[in-house]
Amino acid sequence: MAPQPPQKKSKKTKRIREDSEQLERIQSLSWNPSLPDNDDPFSLFTGSNELEGGFLSLEEIDEIEYGLEIPKPERKSKREKSKETTKLQKRKRSQDHDESDGEAEAGSDEKFDEENKKVKAKKKREKKKKNKNKKSEENEEPAAAVTGASYCKDDIDGDSVDETEYYAWNELRLHPLLLKSIYRLKFKEPTPIQKACIPAAAHQGKDVIGAAETGSGKTLAFGLPILQRLLEEREKADNLVAEKEEAVEKISPKGLLRALIITPTRELALQVTDHVKEVAKDTNIRVVPIVGGMSTEKQERLLKARPEIVVGTPGRLWELMSGGEVHLVELHSLSFFVLDEADRMIESGHFHELQSIIDMLPMTSSSHEGQPQNTQDCTTVVSFQRKKRQTFVFSATLALSSDFRKKLKKGSMKSKQIVIGELNSIETLSERAGMRANAAIVDLTNASIMADKLEESFIECREEDKDAYLYYILSVHGQGRTIVFCTSIAALRHTSSLLRILGVNVWTLHAQMQQRARLKAIDRFRGNEHGILVATDVAARGLDIPGVRTVVHYQLPHSAEVYVHRSGRTARACTDGCSITLISPNDTSKFAALCKSFSKESFRRFPVEISYMSEVAKRLSLARQVDKIMRKDSQDKAKQSWFDRNAESIELEVEDNDSEEERVNNCKQKKVSSSHLKKLQQELNMLLSRPLQPKTFSHRFLAGAGVSPLLQNQFEELARQKLGDIMNSGEGKMGKLLVIGQDRVEPLQALRNANHECEHLRL
Ligand SMILES: Nc1ncnc2c1ncn2[C@@H]1O[C@H](COP(=O)(O)OP(=O)(O)OP(=O)(O)O)[C@@H](O)[C@H]1O
Numbered sequence: 039m040a041p042q043p044p045q046k047k048s049k050k051t052k053r054i055r056e057d058s059e060q061l062e063r064i065q066s067l068s069w070n071p072s073l074p075d076n077d078d079p080f081s082l083f084t085g086s087n088e089l090e091g092g093f094l095s096l097e098e099i100d101e102i103e104y105g106l107e108i109p110k111p112e113r114k115s116k117r118e119k120s121k122e123t124t125k126l127q128k129r130k131r132s133q134d135h136d137e138s139d140g141e142a143e144a145g146s147d148e149k150f151d152e153e154n155k156k157v158k159a160k161k162k163r164e165k166k167k168k169n170k171n172k173k174s175e176e177n178e179e180p181a182a183a184v185t186g187a188s189y190c191k192d193d194i195d196g197d198s199v200d201e202t203e204y205y206a207w208n209e210l211r212l213h214p215l216l217l218k219s220i221y222r223l224k225f226k227e228p229t230p231i232q233k234a235c236i237p238a239a240a241h242q243g244k245d246v247i248g249a250a251e252t253g254s255g256k257t258l259a260f261g262l263p264i265l266q267r268l269l270e271e272r273e274k275a276d277n278l279v280a281e282k283e284e285a286v287e288k289i290s291p292k293g294l295l296r297a298l299i300i301t302p303t304r305e306l307a308l309q310v311t312d313h314v315k316e317v318a319k320d321t322n323i324r325v326v327p328i329v330g331g332m333s334t335e336k337q338e339r340l341l342k343a344r345p346e347i348v349v350g351t352p353g354r355l356w357e358l359m360s361g362g363e364v365h366l367v368e369l370h371s372l373s374f375f376v377l378d379e380a381d382r383m384i385e386s387g388h389f390h391e392l393q394s395i396i397d398m399l400p401m402t403s404s405s406h407e408g409q410p411q412n413t414q415d416c417t418t419v420v421s422f423q424r425k426k427r428q429t430f431v432f433s434a435t436l437a438l439s440s441d442f443r444k445k446l447k448k449g450s451m452k453s454k455q456i457v458i459g460e461l462n463s464i465e466t467l468s469e470r471a472g473m474r475a476n477a478a479i480v481d482l483t484n485a486s487i488m489a490d491k492l493e494e495s496f497i498e499c500r501e502e503d504k505d506a507y508l509y510y511i512l513s514v515h516g517q518g519r520t521i522v523f524c525t526s527i528a529a530l531r532h533t534s535s536l537l538r539i540l541g542v543n544v545w546t547l548h549a550q551m552q553q554r555a556r557l558k559a560i561d562r563f564r565g566n567e568h569g570i571l572v573a574t575d576v577a578a579r580g581l582d583i584p585g586v587r588t589v590v591h592y593q594l595p596h597s598a599e600v601y602v603h604r605s606g607r608t609a610r611a612c613t614d615g616c617s618i619t620l621i622s623p624n625d626t627s628k629f630a631a632l633c634k635s636f637s638k639e640s641f642r643r644f645p646v647e648i649s650y651m652s653e654v655a656k657r658l659s660l661a662r663q664v665d666k667i668m669r670k671d672s673q674d675k676a677k678q679s680w681f682d683r684n685a686e687s688i689e690l691e692v693e694d695n696d697s698e699e700e701r702v703n704n705c706k707q708k709k710v711s712s713s714h715l716k717k718l719q720q721e722l723n724m725l726l727s728r729p730l731q732p733k734t735f736s737h738r739f740l741a742g743a744g745v746s747p748l749l750q751n752q753f754e755e756l757a758r759q760k761l762g763d764i765m766n767s768g769e770g771k772m773g774k775l776l777v778i779g780q781d782r783v784e785p786l787q788a789l790r791n792a793n794h795e796c797e798h799l800r801l
Pocket residue numbers: 224225226227228229232250251252253254255256257258433434579580581582584606610611
């Protein structure tokens with residue numbers, strides 16, 4: 039049964055109309071369009087895409103971590119206030135004249151002259167104010183944090199900033215406070231998706247459907263326009279501050295939800311929150327995450343502070359909305375509705391919640407003006423309509439039909455009667471969310487949709503040899519962070535257990551883990567420069583961990599889309615990276631289909647030094663035996679404790695029916711198995727203490743990859759000692775041990791080194 043939306047309070051239609059008009063005026067800034075006019079259809083992917091999880095039980099997330107800093111209100115001296123009031127009264131007179139002209143002011147000569155006068159007057163006022171400020175500095179708090187007009191670009195957190203390095207941001211005309219954050223984050227230039235989306239979204243007030251490769255900066259492509267508009271509104275409101283409370287409220291309503299960003303997974307919601315918060319650091323605009331697993335009471339407390347931006351997953355958002363959470367149901371001031379990773383949203387199990395949230399949104403003027411919309415049991419009142427809510431729909435693998443594109447271009451969205459029922463495509467989802475005609479479609483996906491600097495490769499092997507090749511990659515080329523993707527949790531458990539027995543330290547991430555454990559795993563992985571994460575596809579989307587150098591597809595994903603997202607965990611934000619797919623004979627046809635969907639004719643074979651493999655096989659064989667014994671042992675223990683527990687719960691006395699002989703045999707077997715385990719472990723440890731050297735290894739020269747940094751240090755120490763002994767004993771040069779060190783080469787480098795001889799798999 040569909041969840042029940044709460045009833046909303048009604049407001050005066052007149053006030054809403056005034057609000058809308060004010061907002062329209064704010065948005066009428068001129069802009070030089072530079073959007074690509076691309077009519078090519080997106081590549082359409084097929085596949086079942088049975089992703090694991092994404093919506094898990096979270097025990098608790100510390101409020102402190104996502105707490106709100108509630109801004110201190112600005113204090114002004116009495117003199118300052120009365121001075122401002124006079125100024126603003128003067129200003130209002132000229133503005134009244136301005137506003138009576140209605141919406142079509144941009145570009146008119148009158149407006150231009152008026153604006154010029156205003157700018158001159160403002161400069162004069164500012165000059166006066168400056169002098170005044172000098173006298174009354176002690177009585178005031180700096181207003182820069184709110185107005186942004188006077189921060190010092192030369193000093194970001196104590197570092198001086200060379201603005202010329204950031205000139206590429208100038209054309210985007212962002213608010214100084216946002217630029218300050220950009221300088222702090224050292225983002226030298228906007229990424230292409232940001233360059234294309236920000237003018238349309240921030241200055242033209244357009245809806246945007248954005249698609250670009252993974253890691254291309256899509257979060258800020260919608261995050262910056264939201265912050266820009268909120269800051270502009272604030273500034274305008276500040277200018278009117280003493281004039282009339284009501285007018286200020288219309289322009290920049292306080293304490294109301296302005297932007298609702300929906301993501302398919304909790305991790306992504308937390309990540310988007312952090313990212314937007316980081317950029318909004320100096321603005322006092324508040325951003326909070328609302329995700330499942332966090333205690334409802336805590337989230338209600340966060341929402342009581344009335345943040346302007348809420349980022350959440352559909353499940354928890356709807357739970358609070360349907361419970362009548364005031365901040366989430368007063369949506370008449372909502373100016374932005376964002377669907378991040380939109381294509382995943384239509385696949386995920388929280389579809390009904392998303393549908394219900396969308397149905398709660400007041401209708402936008404352009405899509406269904408004048409029609410009340412039935413939302414299951416609740417009627418969204420038309421008087422709540424706000425004209426300019428912007429809808430942003432983003433993904434790396436967005437599939438839009440050419441029909442839909444044409445419809446957007448022609449502006450025929452208006453006439454479409456939306457059938458109330460299942461939303462089964464990005465198109466109906468966007469349309470229903472109020473996507474307006476002439477939305478900007480920013481499609482920066484290339485034919486292969488993969489990041490430019492991603493080098494893709496494969497290793498062909500038997501299914502049972504995948505562990506050996508994975509161990510080879512991690513031990514011979516284990517440099518930089520690596521994510522190993524498995525499709526099933528069973529495979530993940532098997533692989534990670536073997537790797538641990540082989541002394542490779544790995545973290546795991548899958549849907550059956552508690553949310554707290556998941557966040558911990560991500561944190562630890564993030565904190566280790568050479569960390570290894572074995573994960574299911576729950577980590578495939580959106581996870582933004584800098585410095586992931588390699589992605590290994592231990593098992594092929596169910597769809598090409600998931601392959602794109604998995605591979606997109608590396609080569610992010612203009613860096614390079616490498617993906618390696620392990621292909622067994624069973625995978626060949628699936629892999630061929632995958633390549634076809636990216637129009638790839640060939641894939642590069644990852645170079646494997648075969649001489650390592652016999653040693654790898656030896657170690658692996660021992661590790662498998664160890665694993666088998668340990669697994670059986672823990673299964674027996676689990677079985678026994680299950681049996682004991684159940685017997686105890688029904689107060690059953692368990693009799694030992696085994697004969698004396700059987701008991702002795704059992705005991706003997708256990709002893710044998712335990713000593714066998716010990717022997718295997720010793721043997722394995724002995725192998726692991728040696729470098730994984732090729733057969734041609736010379737005992738006089740230690741060289742090549744496969745020597746861990748620790749082992750290499752030990753050898754160097756040994757060589758130094760030996761050299762000292764030789765010197766002291768006065769022996770000749772013979773017998774001296776040389777250590778020829780060589781850092782392990784990371785997979786990308788190995789692939790590049792082997793470029794000239796690298797084979798291709800022809801399909
Ligand atoms: N202009 C920029 N210059 C440099 N780095 C940037 C810029 N914008 C964003 N980034 C960084 O790039 C990384 C990827 O950004 P983001 O997570 O927004 O990518 P995305 O396109 O949403 O990826 P995905 O599709 O995988 O979710 C982040 O670490 C972000 O801080």
